[in-house]
Amino acid sequence: xxxxxxxxxxxxxxxxxxxxxxxxxxxxxxxxxxxxxxxxxxxxxxxxxxxxxxxxxxxxxxxxxxxxxxxxxxxxxxxxxxxxxxxxxxxxxxxxxxxxxxxxxxxxxxxxxxxxxxxxxxxxxxxxxxxxxxxxxxxxxxxxxxxxxxxxxxxxxxxxxxxxxxxxxxxxxxxxxxxxxxxxxxxxxxxxxxxxxxxxxxxxxxxxxxxxxxxxxxxxxxxxxxxxxxxxxxxxxxxxxxxxxxxxxxxxxxxxxxxxxxxxxxxxxxxxxxxxxxxxxxxxxxxxxxxxxxxxxxxxxxxxxxxxxxxxxxxxxxxxxxxxxxxxxxxxxxxxxxxxxxxxxxxxxxxxxxxxxxxxxxxxxxxxxxxxxxxxxxxxxxx
Amino acid sequence: xxxxxxxxxxxxxxxxxxxxxxxxxxxxxxxxxxxxxxxxxxxxxxxxxxxxxxxxxxxxxxxxxxxxxxxxxxxxxxxxxxxxxxxxxxxxxxxxxxxxxxxxxxxxxxxxxxxxxxxxxxxxxxxxxxxxx
Numbered sequence: 001x002x003x004x005x006x007x008x009x010x011x012x013x014x015x016x017x018x019x020x021x022x023x024x025x026x027x028x029x030x031x032x033x034x035x036x037x038x039x040x041x042x043x044x045x046x047x048x049x050x051x052x053x054x055x056x057x058x059x060x061x062x063x064x065x066x067x068x069x070x071x072x073x074x075x076x077x078x079x080x081x082x083x084x085x086x087x088x089x090x091x092x093x094x095x096x097x098x099x100x101x102x103x104x105x106x107x108x109x110x111x112x113x114x115x116x117x118x119x120x121x122x123x124x125x126x127x128x129x130x131x132x133x134x135x136x137x138x139x140x141x142x143x144x145x146x147x148x149x150x151x152x153x154x155x156x157x158x159x160x161x162x163x164x165x166x167x168x169x170x171x172x173x174x175x176x177x178x179x180x181x182x183x184x185x186x187x188x189x190x191x192x193x194x195x196x197x198x199x200x201x202x203x204x205x206x207x208x209x210x211x212x213x214x215x216x217x218x219x220x221x222x223x224x225x226x227x228x229x230x231x232x233x234x235x236x237x238x239x240x241x242x243x244x245x246x247x248x249x250x251x252x253x254x255x256x257x258x259x260x261x262x263x264x265x266x267x268x269x270x271x272x273x274x275x276x277x278x279x280x281x282x283x284x285x286x287x288x289x290x291x292x293x294x295x296x297x298x299x300x301x302x303x304x305x306x307x308x309x310x311x312x313x314x315x316x317x318x319x320x321x322x323x324x325x326x327x328x329x330x331x332x333x334x335x336x337x338x339x340x341x342x343x344x345x346x347x348x349x350x351x352x353x354x355x356x357x358x359x360x361x362x363x364x365x366x367x368x369x370x371x372x373x374x375x376x377x378x379x380x381x382x383x
Numbered sequence: 384x385x386x387x388x389x390x391x392x393x394x395x396x397x398x399x400x401x402x403x404x405x406x407x408x409x410x411x412x413x414x415x416x417x418x419x420x421x422x423x424x425x426x427x428x429x430x431x432x433x434x435x436x437x438x439x440x441x442x443x444x445x446x447x448x449x450x451x452x453x454x455x456x457x458x459x460x461x462x463x464x465x466x467x468x469x470x471x472x473x474x475x476x477x478x479x480x481x482x483x484x485x486x487x488x489x490x491x492x493x494x495x496x497x498x499x500x501x502x503x504x505x506x507x508x509x510x511x512x513x514x515x516x
Contacts, residue, residue, distance in 0.1 A: 124450035133396065133417060134471045137492075137503060139446055139453035147444035148461055155481055199444045247461045247469035252442060 001236075001268070003383040004098050007220045007228035008037025009343035014213035014331035015182040022058055022113035027070040029214035030109050037218045037228055044218075045103040047077040050090030050110035051335035056125040058113050067109055083129030084284060085368030086110065087215070087338025088375035092237045094219050104224035110339030111214035122210050126334065129369040131245035143207050145370040146285035147199035148246055153253045153287060154201065156302065161201060163305035165192035167286035168205040170313055171322050175329025177355075182211050182331030206286040211331030215340035222383075232346045235269035235361075235378040238262075244372045258295035258365055258374035265363075265376040273297035277359035278348055279319070280341035282367035283326040292365050293321070295374075315356060323348070323356060338366035338375065345379050390499050398431070400503045403487055405468065407432035416468040436487030437510055438462040441469065443479055460485075462506055473505045484510040
């Protein structure tokens, strides 16, 4: 594959952005990425939008040209949907568009406006990413789907409630310093363990929140990248699929698609799990950070909980994960998250985070649904 | 109201949802639930196959913050049917646990659409499905 660089990143504040529409947020993050890249919007050749469910959350579809219109540009534009992995899907499509040779400079914008509907309606809309005939009609929610995986993982491997809670405590702690995060307060282990039940065994602090937000990045071909000041190189983007319904999988205690995407991404970039300096993984629910740790090969299967308990995921740990707060603290605007993971990873690799210097290789794992889509991206400071 | 509770989808899936009818490959005998028109492995056509309605709980959760159109709390479980395939469905009644034997029952679901009452599959603890269903 040809070298492609991320040359600019931007995002909005994540949270309940009452004052902003979907279009305004997409505009703000895209302009922030253009400013970061010191790029005139007229140089954008194509636009890929990541969005999961704006048709249900706001009634608005056809987001490709809508976001282009917000920027006042006329370029080919497409919306990319893969549930909560829509952001990384848009990134993958942008990367492939440059690989095709057709474009040199591409804008990728992830956006989701979730707070305009009631919580139970948001919950129903999110569940549209699950299988409808059986999971949906039984009233399963996404918290419920991950609860089914959590309970089976706890029984099979001895993963504990405390280990799940430690994920939330770690990610809240990391979010405190993130000016874009929805939650900038730390939580105690006790608070996480005693929070109200959402879907047993998952409690409130095991769940990422409902969030409005947008994140954007600019991709450039090797030739075009010479015009820009900063580059973080895309070393691999790999995607895999699994069944929508949990009940159609051989095992519900692992993310087979994530494992498959990770293996392909390690091969494509010529690195191993041990080489990764920092990662952004999809902690939509605490159990999923543990499942991601195992799928990425950071720990053996079944040992992800122990890995968390040993403090390896901490900012100063062996394997720092979600050091800007993760979906748990930053918030999870579903179509924006996959792009936000990559904008944060880019900033970390550029050395923008004073307290975290020297990382050379970063990995992002964006998961859609209960694991039916998984996209692993590997970024590096060298080509 | 969720789109999925309309009348045509309920009518389309009535044999699956009222009587647990899946399908069986006429060549290799692989069984499918929900039904598939063609066998995944052989590619040949399948025939209708009624499942026994007996199964075992593989995992479960109690939904306490239900989506629009549902009233909680209620139990959702992944049930491995005796014949092999797994499905997701509600389990009614008492406390359940992984490994519990359950059996199919037909129950009125939570909503009606355009005057039509929706029925669907749930499961209850115990290995004896009702004699006629």
